[in-house]
Structure formats: structure tokens, C-alpha cells
Amino acid sequence: MKKSVWSMCGMCTVRCPIRVEVEDNNVTWLEGNQHILKGALCAKGSAGPSLVADKERPQQPLIRRGGRGAGRWEAVSWEFALDYIADKLKTIIDRHGPEAIMASSRGGPFQDLVKAFTHALGSPNYSNHDSACGRNVHHASISLFGLGRKGFIYDIKNAKHLVLFGRNILASLRPAEVNQVMDMLDKGGRLTYVDVRQTLTGIKATNFFQVRPGTDYALALALIHEIIKAEGYDADFVERYTTGFDELAYFVENYSAEWAAKECGIKAKDIHELVGQLIADRPKVVFHPGWMLSRYNDSFYASRALNCLNALMGNIEVEGGLIFAKGAGDCGGKGPRALNELSPKPTAKRADGVGDVYKQFEKGPGLFHLFYKAMATGNPYPIKGIICVRHDPFACFPDPQAQKEALDNCDLIVSVDTHYSEFGWYADVILPESTYLERDSMIALQKGMKPRMIMRNKAIEPQADTRDLYSIIKGLATRLGLDQYFPFNTVRELWEWQLEPTGFTLADFEKKGFVEYADKPVLYDREKLEGKFKTPSGKIEIISQKLSEWGFPSWKPYESPAKPPKGQYRLVFGRSPLHAHSHTVNNPLLNEMMPENTLWINTREAGKMGVAEGDFVDVISGDITSVITAKLTDFIHPEAVYTVHGFGRQIPLQTRAYHAGMSDQKLMKGQLQNMDPVGGGLNLCETFVTVRKSSKNHQRKVEL
Amino acid sequence: MNTYTLYLNSKRCIGCHGCVVHCKANKGLPVGPILCEISHEPLKSVRGVPKTEFKFRSCYHCEDPFCVTICPTGAMKKREDGIVYVDVPKCIGCMACAGACPWGIPQHNPETNKAVKCDYCMDRLDAGLQPACVTKCTTHALKLVTMKVI
Numbered sequence: 078m079k080k081s082v083w084s085m086c087g088m089c090t091v092r093c094p095i096r097v098e099v100e101d102n103n104v105t106w107l108e109g110n111q112h113i114l115k116g117a118l119c120a121k122g123s124a125g126p127s128l129v130a131d132k133e134r135p136q137q138p139l140i141r142r143g144g145r146g147a148g149r150w151e152a153v154s155w156e157f158a159l160d161y162i163a164d165k166l167k168t169i170i171d172r173h174g175p176e177a178i179m180a181s182s183r184g185g186p187f188q189d190l191v192k193a194f195t196h197a198l199g200s201p202n203y204s205n206h207d208s209a210c211g212r213n214v215h216h217a218s219i220s221l222f223g224l225g226r227k228g229f230i231y232d233i234k235n236a237k238h239l240v241l242f243g244r245n246i247l248a249s250l251r252p253a254e255v256n257q258v259m260d261m262l263d264k265g266g267r268l269t270y271v272d273v274r275q276t277l278t279g280i281k282a283t284n285f286f287q288v289r290p291g292t293d294y295a296l297a298l299a300l301i302h303e304i305i306k307a308e309g310y311d312a313d314f315v316e317r318y319t320t321g322f323d324e325l326a327y328f329v330e331n332y333s334a335e336w337a338a339k340e341c342g343i344k345a346k347d348i349h350e351l352v353g354q355l356i357a358d359r360p361k362v363v364f365h366p367g368w369m370l371s372r373y374n375d376s377f378y379a380s381r382a383l384n385c386l387n388a389l390m391g392n393i394e395v396e397g398g399l400i401f402a403k404g405a406g407d408c409g410g411k412g413p414r415a416l417n418e419l420s421p422k423p424t425a426k427r428a429d430g431v432g433d434v435y436k437q438f439e440k441g442p443g444l445f446h447l448f449y450k451a452m453a454t455g456n457p458y459p460i461k462g463i464i465c466v467r468h469d470p471f472a473c474f475p476d477p478q479a480q481k482e483a484l485d486n487c488d489l490i491v492s493v494d495t496h497y498s499e500f501g502w503y504a505d506v507i508l509p510e511s512t513y514l515e516r517d518s519m520i521a522l523q524k525g526m527k528p529r530m531i532m533r534n535k536a537i538e539p540q541a542d543t544r545d546l547y548s549i550i551k552g553l554a555t556r557l558g559l560d561q562y563f564p565f566n567t568v569r570e571l572w573e574w575q576l577e578p579t580g581f582t583l584a585d586f587e588k589k590g591f592v593e594y595a596d597k598p599v600l601y602d603r604e605k606l607e608g609k610f611k612t613p614s615g616k617i618e619i620i621s622q623k624l625s626e627w628g629f630p631s632w633k634p635y636e637s638p639a640k641p642p643k644g645q646y647r648l649v650f651g652r653s654p655l656h657a658h659s660h661t662v663n664n665p666l667l668n669e670m671m672p673e674n675t676l677w678i679n680t681r682e683a684g685k686m687g688v689a690e691g692d693f694v695d696v697i698s699g700d701i702t703s704v705i706t707a708k709l710t711d712f713i714h715p716e717a718v719y720t721v722h723g724f725g726r727q728i729p730l731q732t733r734a735y736h737a738g739m740s741d742q743k744l745m746k747g748q749l750q751n752m753d754p755v756g757g758g759l760n761l762c763e764t765f766v767t768v769r770k771s772s773k774n775h776q777r778k779v780e781l
Numbered sequence: 782m783n784t785y786t787l788y789l790n791s792k793r794c795i796g797c798h799g800c801v802v803h804c805k806a807n808k809g810l811p812v813g814p815i816l817c818e819i820s821h822e823p824l825k826s827v828r829g830v831p832k833t834e835f836k837f838r839s840c841y842h843c844e845d846p847f848c849v850t851i852c853p854t855g856a857m858k859k860r861e862d863g864i865v866y867v868d869v870p871k872c873i874g875c876m877a878c879a880g881a882c883p884w885g886i887p888q889h890n891p892e893t894n895k896a897v898k899c900d901y902c903m904d905r906l907d908a909g910l911q912p913a914c915v916t917k918c919t920t921h922a923l924k925l926v927t928m929k930v931i
């Protein structure tokens with residue numbers, strides 16, 4: 078039997094809308110939803126069926142029989158596994174209270190289920206991966222606009238100029254956004270790219286600045302300085318909708334283009350030329366405030382400066398600028414229900430201290446890495462059970478060894494994932510979730526210029542003994558007597574309940590695979606933006622009242638980043654368009670395309686070490702040594718070495734990825750708690766590593 | 782007479798290699814055979830910006846294909862519209878075609894032990910669709926061009 082199914086890709090967290098053709102429970106074709114993506118998908122998207130077919134993903138629930146991480150697993154039934162987990166959870170609750178249990182998932186539209194479960198247990202301790210990703214950007218955006226980083230849509234397609242600081246937008250790709258960038262370039266728009274190395278994005282740039290690692294903030298401050306000096310900002314907008322402009326002007330007084338040129342290792346003339354372009358292109362200029370900006374110890378302020386530049390451009394709610402993300406309410410509609418509405422609001426304080434010790438951080442998911450402190454010290458109270466859903470902390474946070482030591486204080490570690498994760502390998506129980514092609518997911522609202530509801534429909538029946546997340550959570554909830562919070566027997570029943578207030582039905586999804594709340598982009602009246610900024614003053618707070626209240630400056634005086642000592646380099650990392658972090662490294666098709674990463678070294682630096690292209694090098698940090706192939710390039714700053722994140726996996730059952738390439742996070746020794754105190758993001762580019770030619774290169778062979 | 786060619790707008794191509802995987806997924810190919818490739822020259826600085834452009838190659842669908850001439854079983858064929866393709870049931874997997882092709886374009890499929898190559902997704906073309914790599918190209922940079930005799 079043939080059928081066509083609207084669904085949503087799950088190979089990465091972009092979650093592109095897709096249409097899947099199925100014949101006899103086999104995927105025969107999948108493509109990007111024609112109504113949104115005109116068929117386009119990335120390489121990972123097409124490799125989905127190869128994930129489904131891969132026997133090197135968990136095929137049934139597994140319970141650990143050896144020591145943690147030893148890899149001795151017993152395959153058990155779902156009933157057994159869920160009973161086992163429920164029993165352990167009950168014991169933890171009896172001894173330590175429900176708040177001793179934490180759960181985490183990936184960010185995005187599907188957090189609701191895991192959050193609802195955590196709250197149903199009576200624990201406030203829901204978390205996600207974001208302290209290794211967008212927290213700095215998020216908090217910077219809140220401090221300025223009163224809205225998080227998803228509060229704005231970047232109307233890149235209609236912009237005249239897109240400015241990217243280390244946001245490698247064409248490689249860490251979101252197909253819809255990539256097409257906007259290409260459309261903008263086709264229309265003659267300008268692209269400015271700032272990074273420590275040249276990238277797939279930078280090769281399309283009009284202006285390229287290869288800066289010294291850690292100096293983004295300096296360049297952003299200089300742009301503010303020069304734009305103010307040239308009176309090139311939107312004075313009306315600034316006057317009307319911002320507070321603290323004069324303080325900013327005073328603060329940036331010493332940060333001239335000439336100063337930044339020296340600091341960043343670029344030319345002052347080029348900065349001036351860029352400033353001229355920006356003033357000419359305003360207001361249709363988008364300064365991307367960063368996506369994964371957990372990098373340097375001033376990333377929060379760098380992101381704040383970039384967003385402040387948006388305000389100076391006066392680009393808010395203009396075509397080609399930053400547009401407020403609209404929700405159902407902006408279109409006179411109602412959004413779908415969330416399961417969390419049914420769960421009791423947690424009353425206990427969070428174990429990560431967020432909202433209590435750390436008032437500056439938004440509660441939502443808190444900060445994952447801080448839970449390790451609670452585990453290790455028992456303060457403010459012990460964490461004894463942890464459930465990670467499709468989230469691999471060992472692959473995303475620094476220093477897995479330090480994480481393991483903290484986790485050893487837990488009585489229960491559960492991993493729910495479609496593939497073996499490094500964290501799962503250390504867990505007590507692995508619950509295999511069905512792949513995105515084999516599972517239904519909750520309906521979610523996607524805010525935007527045209528807000529819409531999106532859904533994932535199961536395209537095929539599970540090929541192994543796996544389950545969808547709702548069934549897994551429901552199975553646990555039932556065993557714990559929490560059935561009332563998860564009253565639906567099937568995902569379909571859940572969908573119907575979610576849709577009740579919206580006035581839409583499941584049938585409305587049949588035509589296009591999604592439901593839109595508006596036919597045309599919804600824009601606010603730019604003359605009446607008062608009250609749209611959710612800061613205490615209702616304006617864009619260049620000087621943030623909240624930051625002042627908590628004792629943090631709105632602008633941190635610039636500090637020059639440390640230079641690596643001789644023989645050492647700053648380790649920076651990034652993404653490839655062929656892999657979604659660590660999740661896809663073992664995917665047969667994607668592994669074939671990119672089986673391992675390399676270490677990018679500046680050609681001249683490599684020359685000093687006697688390293689040639691393709692040689693093995695040792696990369697050393699603390700007691701960790703990794704061996705990796707060198708890739709020489711003129712287009713990386715000599716202080717930095719670069720690698721693609723996600724490799725160096727150590728799960729024997731993933732034969733393709735096993736020990737292939739190098740893991741950046743394992744080299745970040747001692748960095749687990751190196752956090753931006755204002756933004757909450759981890760400083761993932763603050764590790765210096767020693768690099769030397771590896772003894773693996775010796776030509777001498779003992780064999781004949 | 783060749784009717785079709787694949788044209789890459791290299792200004793739009795971002796080198797993501799999506800096309801390569803779209804192609805493999807469409808034909809259900811295992812690890813091994815790769816029917817199209819994306820390549821580029823080393824970066825060169827152009828007015829301060831290190832630049833390069835991507836090139837796409839699948840099969841040239843030659844006017845007088847050596848692979849067709851050498852094939853001992855008549856499995857390698859050229860259609861009237863110029864598409865050079867493998868008539869799978871006839872193929873014995875000897876790979877003489879790959880040896881004869883100046884670019885070694887026909888690939889061995891280890892699962893079927895037969896040759897496989899770019900056939901402009903002729904099953905899709907015949908069904909009124911575009912090739913897999915064209916339909917799903919991440920940036921819509923790749924186009925199937927139908928050539929006309931002027």
C-alpha cells in the first residue's frame with residue numbers, strides 16, 4: 078500500500094517540515110514540504126531512512142549489568158524496564174523527595190512532555206542543553222528587549238545587509254534560512270562575515286574579517302562607536318524606543334575603529350568602509366546576535382552589543398530587519414494546549430539555583446551544568462535520579478570525566494534516545510525511542526511572521542522494539558500513580574485535546590501538513606511599539622534596570638583575551654552541514670560522507686611544528702591526548718586550531734564512529750563550570766591545547 | 782542527441798553535499814557507490830575575501846559513450862533522449878564500463894553486484910518529476926536543463 082504523510086524531519090533540531098512517501102511500511106521518498114521548502118532538504122534529512130535501517134541503534138530496552146560505562150547490557154522488555162525505573166524513582170522520592178529527580182530534553186517545541194513529567198513528579202528540576210548553546214544570546218536579548226532570542230524573526234530575505242559574527246549560517250544550516258540568505262545575495266544584498274577562520278558562509282561574503290579569537294566584542298563596540306560618531310544611527314527610533322543611549326555613547330568613547338583594528342588584527346580602513354555600508358543600508362540591516370554563542374567569557378556582552386546595533390539601525394519591525402515573532406494571539410486565535418498545564422506548578426527551589434542564587438537567569442530550563450554541582454555537593458539538596466531525553470550531556474558539555482564523577486552520586490541514570498549516546502552508554506537504563514519517521518510527536522506552535530501549528534506524523538511502524546516518547550512517559554506516569562496528568566491513551570487523543578481551544582481540527586492539517594493562523598505576514602504598527610518590549614521600562618534598555626538591580630554592568634569594559642602560551646593554541650569548534658552535532662556521526666550515509674574530523678592549523682604555525690597536510694598530530698589538554706589528522710590552511714588565525722564538533726565517540730556498538738576523529742569537549746578539561754556569570758553560557762572556546770606532531774607518523778616500521 | 786543537462790548555479794550552491802545524499806537515498810544505495818560529486822578549487826583571496834566556487838559533476842551522458850560500446854551484455858544503453866543508463870537485469874557487474882569511461886563514472890553496487898550510475902533519475906523524469914538532486918537541493922541551486930536545437 079502506498080501513502081503520503083506530512084511530517085517533520087528529526088535528524089537535527091531544525092525540524093524541517095517534510096512529506097514522506099511510504100510503500101509497505103518502507104520509506105520510498107522524502108522531501109521538504111513543498112509549501113514551505115519547495116522540496117529542499119539537507120543531506121542529513123535525506124539520510125533519515127538510513128537511520129531507521131541502522132542496526133547500530135538500540136533495538137530494545139537495555140539494563141546495565143556491569144559497572145557504569147562498561148558496556149554490559151541486558152536486553153529486557155518494556156514492562157520490565159519501566160517497572161525497574163519506576164521502582165528506583167519511588168525509592169528516590171521516598172528517601173529524598175521528588176525534587177531529587179531531574180530530567181532534561183533538547184530545547185524547542187517538544188520540551189513540554191518532559192517538563193510536564195518532571196513537574197508531575199513534583200520536581201522543579203527540568204533542564205535542557207542550552208547552557209552549551211544559546212543561553213548567552215537569550216539572556217542578552219532579554220536584558221535589552223525583554224524578549225528572548227526567539228522573540229524576533231530575522232527577515233533576511235528582504236535585508237540589504239546581513240552581519241554575522243561567527244554565525245556560520247550556511248554550514249550550521251537551516252534550509253529555510255539558508256534560502257533567505259541566498260535570495261538576499263541574489264538581490265545584491267551584502268554579507269559581512271566575522272570569524273577566526275574562513276567558512277562555507279564566509280566564502281560568499283562581501284566583507285570578511287578574520288579576527289583574533291575572542292575579540293568579537295571589541296569589533297562590535299567599535300562599530301557602535303563609529304556609527305554613533307558618524308551620527309549614522311536611527312535617532313528617532315533611539316529617542317523613542319530606547320533608554321540609556323547617552324551612557325552607551327560615553328562607554329564606547331575609547332573603542333574606535335583604530336583601536337579595534339589593533340585588537341582584532343584587522344584593518345581600520347575596512348571597519349570604516351563597513352560602517353559606511355551599514356549606514357547606507359540601514360534600516361534593512363540584520364545583525365545576527367549569535368546562535369550557539371557559548372564561547373568566550375564575554376560572549377554575553379558581545380551578543381548584547383550585536384543586538385544593540387540592531388536597535389541603532391532602527392531595524393525593529395521593518396521589512397528586512399528584526400520582526401517580532403507573532404503568536405496565535407496576534408492573529409486573534411488561540412494556541413494549542415500544553416500538557417504542562419495539567420501538571421502542578423513546582424514549589425521547591427531549583428537545585429541549579431536558577432531564580433534563587435542566580436536571579437539573572439531565566440527559570441525555564443535553568444542551567445544543566447549547575448546540576449552537576451548539586452550532585453557533587455548535595456547542595457542545595459541532592460540530585461539522585463536523572464533522565465535525559467534525546468540529549469547527550471557528555472557530547473555537549475565539557476569534560477565528560479568530571480560529569481561522570483558527579484553522576485556517580487546518582488542512584489538512577491536513564492537515557493531515552495533513538496541512538497546510543499555517550500551519556501546513554503554510562504546510564505543504568507537505555508530506553509530506545511522510535512526514530513522520527515516511526516513516531517508521532519505533540520502538536521507545537523511555531524511563532525513567526527505567520528504563526529503556524531506543526532506536527533510530526535508517524536510515517537512507518539517502528540522497525541525495532543522502540544516506543545514514542547508519549548507512550549514512554551505515560552508508561553512511567555501510570556506506574557507512579559500520576560496517570561491523571563497524562564490522561565490520553567494515544568497521541569491522537571492528546572492531539573485532539575491540544576487542538577480543542579484552537580478551533581482547528583486534525584483534518585485542517587491534511588492539506589499542507591501544517592495550519593497557519595494568518596495568510597499574510599503580521600506586522601505591528603512601527604509607530605506604536607510602546608509596550609511591546611517586555612523590559613521594566615517597556616523600552617529597549619541599553620542600560621538594563623534588571624542587570625543593574627542584580628549588580629551587573631550593562632556594558633563590561635573590554636578585556637583583551639589571553640594569548641595562548643608558546644606551543645599552545647586556542648581550541649575552537651564548529652559544525653559541518655553533513656552532521657548534526659554528535660547525533661549523526663554513526664549514520665551510515667553521513668558517516669560515508671564525513672567519517673571523521675580534522676584539526677585545522679594555520680599553515681605557518683604547522684610549518685614551525687614540522688607538520689604537513691595529512692600528518693597526525695597529538696592534541697593535549699591535561700591528561701587527555703587525542704590524535705587527529707592535520708588540515709593546513711592559510712585562512713585560520715594562527716592562535717586558533719579548529720575542529721568539527723561531535724566526533725571521537727567511544728561507543729563500541731557504533732562501529733563506524735568508534736574512535737573516529739577527535740572530541741573537542743573531552744579536551745575541555747576543568748571547564749565544566751567555566752560559565753559566563755551574566756549570560757549563563759559555558760565558555761567553550763576558553764581552552765588552550767598543546768599541539769605537536771604525533772609519533773604515529775614515524776615512517777620506520779617493524780613489520781617487513 | 783542529448784536532451785538534458787544538470788546545471789549548477791554556483792553562486793547559490795553552498796557545498797553542503799545534500800545532492801550527493803539525496804541521490805543515494807533516492808536510489809537506495811548502500812555505502813560505496815556515489816553518483817554525483819561536489820568539488821571546489823582551493824580558496825583564493827579576492828579583494829580580501831578568501832573565495833571559491835563549487836562544481837557539480839554526475840555523468841556527462843556522452844554522445845558516443847565508451848561504456849556503452851564496451852559493455853559485453855548490452856546492459857549499458859543510451860536512450861533516445863541521450864540518457865546513458867544501466868538496464869539492470871542485463872548487467873553482470875563486470876565493471877568494464879567503469880574502466881572504459883575516462884572519468885570512471887559507473888560505480889559498483891556491492892549489494893546488487895551490478896553497475897549503477899547517474900541516469901538523470903529517468904524513472905522520475907518519466908513520471909513528470911525532477912531528478913532527486915534537483916528537487917531536494919538545499920538552496921535550489923541545481924537545475925535540470927532541457928536543451929533545444931536552435
Ligand code: SF4
Pocket residue numbers: 086087088089090091092093118119120121122123250251252657
Ligand atoms: S536541517 Fe536537515 S536535518 Fe535538520 S531538520 Fe532540516 S532537513 Fe532535517
Ligand code: SF4
Pocket residue numbers: 789793794795796797798799800801819835837917918919920921922923
Ligand atoms: S545540495 Fe545544492 S547547495 Fe548543496 S551542494 Fe548540492 S547543489 Fe550545492
Ligand code: SF4
Pocket residue numbers: 851852853854855856857867871872873874875876877878879887895896
Ligand atoms: S558492469 Fe554492467 S553495465 Fe558495466 S560493462 Fe559490465 S555488464 Fe555492462
Ligand code: SF4
Pocket residue numbers: 803804805807816817839898899900901902912913914915
Ligand atoms: S540526476 Fe538522479 S541519478 Fe543523477 S546525480 Fe542527480 S539524483 Fe543522482
